[in-house]
Amino acid sequence: MPEALLDHADKAQRPLYIIAADGLDCWLEKAPEGAAALIDAAGFRAKRGEVLLVPRAGKSPLALLGAGKKNDAFALGDAAMKLPEGDYQLAEAPEAINHQDLALAWLMGAYAFTRYTPRKRPPARIFIVDANAQAARQMAKAVYLARDLVNTPAADLNTGELEAAVHDLGKSFGARVSAVVGDDLLVQNYPMVHAVGRASAHAPRLVELTWGQPDHPRIGLVGKGVVFDTGGLDIKAAQYMRLMKKDMGGAANAMALAHMIMAAKLPVRLHMVLPIVDNAISGDAYRPSDILQSRKGISVEIDNTDAEGRLVLADALTRATEEKPELLIDFATLTGAARVALGPEMAPYYTDDEGLSADLELAAKRTGDPVWRMPLWDGYDNLLDSPIADICHTASSPMGGSITAALFLRRFVGDVPWVHFDIFAWVPKARPSHPMGGDAQGPRAVFSLLQARYDRN
Template identity: 60%
Template sequence: MTSIFASGGTALTLRLVTAEASADMAAALPEALRPLAAGFEGKPGQVVRFPSGSDSDAWLGIGPGKDVFAIGAAAKALAGGDWQIEALPEGWDPTLTATAWALGGYSFTLYKPADREPARLVLPEGADAAEAEAVVRAVTLTRDLVNTPADRMGPEGLENAFRSLAERFDATVRVVRGDDLLAQNYPMIHAVGRAAGEAPRLLELEWGEESHPRVAVVGKGVCFDSGGLDLKAAQFMRLMKKDMGGAANAMGLASMIMAAGLPVRLHLLVPAVENAVGAGAFRPGDILTSRKGITVEVDNTDAEGRLVLADALTRATEEKVDLLLDFATLTGAARVALGPEVAPFYTDQDDLAADLAGAAVKVFDPVWRMPLWDGYEGDIDGEISDIVNSTAMPMAGSITAGLFLRRFVGDAAWMHFDIFAWNPKERPGRPKGGDMHAARAVYQMLKERFQD
């Protein structure tokens, strides 16, 4: 990855301007320069360039000045060259500022080169270059994985990326593939993926000292979701290359954990499948016996993510686990509840919820706790099976999905993230397309819990 941070030398100067200060600053400009600032209101992403010899080479609007990610607009808006920030607004963390700048310079270039090189930043005083680089690399990994189409990022492509991540940090990898899933008792992962051209598989990575607290991270790796025999409509299928966004976020989180050398024993699990239509496809009405022994009636083949997660979560809890996390693009109901920018999470652990909420605010990675409402437990009970994978109730779909997963985690301290992994529109520091949601907040929480 080419660094977006400048190594030193001559740099242009950038002044950050709030909406409140914009009018007074424009009025204070020399008369010859005022036309350049016409219409500048300090809105996030607004840029004014000034000629050489001016007090500043450019202004960047940052709105109210409270969101560090406003700086993310600079990398592409200024495009090229090295820049230094005149002064950080009060409360802006230098490392997070540098991270936000770099994330704003991201482009997905696998098939089409970027229009121009992003501007490079001279790191603000006090910034931790290694930390910023590690987070940027992890988010870039996540974005690239989600943005890559399924013809290239199917179960095999995801396995290759998984192995590359493990190799970078000298981690151990195990893969159970195809019919070996049945032989080794991962029946629901096999059922969901057996109709696809590329065999389903469970990917496992382990890293760290065995004596350290065990943190298990599970990511939903449905590399494309047609809906199966309960076929999705075209408008809902169009973005289903991103249905492995949970796996991409889990891998990005793992990258940050390992790069930081956190004193944990990391166990990363990704069930990698394609939910395809074919002669071998699982059917509505089928009853699957999970790895845990719980029988599950398939009410809808488009509720497949919770099936593959269930076997992986069971595997994760078969050894003592101090903290269990899962990431999944699981339900449309989560988007109805909180939209595309806020990640809902579920846990029965109040201390975890409080720690995560505080961490999320620090790194501008918004999350919101949702209830594991026991009153809806009966809605997932089966009539001829222990549970069903989709309820008849047309409400609370994200909650009932969380309750389904809870049946497979036992008494582990557990958090479930029902994420979108996608930005539907361009925002400063957050380009349109695949993205990391909630994983930076989790990483901050883990640093606060485990870092020496």
């Protein structure tokens, strides 16, 4: 992680003034002598993300950062890479900008994926008064973890490497990690995880992480870990396969949330289940029209092998419910239909629990981690009917694809309080706090919800 946050103030740090567009005139009235004329001559209007350095005789220059009209800390996350390199100290900001949010946004905007090439420049470093820099770093580490995993191609992050990443995460916090690999999936009754992953030279696996005291409230966490998705025998066209290294984004986001929970020492019993597969093509690939048995005992007719994620999730969700969690959360890059509905920036979620939904909406607003509730519409449930199996894994209609995928998963959850995220896990065009590439969508909101429910401090 880059050293973008400073822990102490220093006289050598340049003062940074964050100015709202509607507060610029008032600020100029009290600006240091001579500065107002220079600022006006430079055409600075405090638009969002606008940066200006104002020279001062014998002193370090004033740094100005426009907040625009919204006064949103996360809308300023790109300032770390817009300001010239060097050290800054927050001198003033609109009251509506939360300093803790600004610290996290600064780190989120400073991210760069450096596994294969060095970053172009260091971020500007800042001291933010009244912000807990260490807490911001811990949260940013979790976000960086998700981004790094999603950004890494399958040549370097296949099923074994993703399992190793879970072991590394568990070791960092004293969690127990176990895995069921290859044909042992059949022995231990994970038949759909095995079916989806058996065609690959990289063995499929189901990885579990357990952390926390056994008598604490149980939280189940599941993430789709398809390290690459060719589509299987129903192979994807090239333009749709290009980004399929990110199809393990659900697992990456689940790991980010697990990191947050364990770093904060929340008093919960965490049980994370990750089905990890490579949806490849070979003579042993599963086929359209196959009937698969599931861990839950539900027989599933296969319609399209490119809808593999819900199959591996079904076995993993079944395993998670066996521990009787009081809350079950899953993350998955599951459907293109979710992107058509809400685009790449919002995290669609599904739940039948009204209280859970209300708490999640409040948490999303607190954290600036946008989510949007989608309907588990019972009227579409019969679209999953199969004449020769208990259920078909895709719907008989192409409409409402994200909804019908969620309805399929619901069959494997039972009456456990459950929330399902159908995320993109990718930023196609850079925006403040979110550089282009892999991303965490939803974990910060869910963590805030869990913190509100369970944190005793």
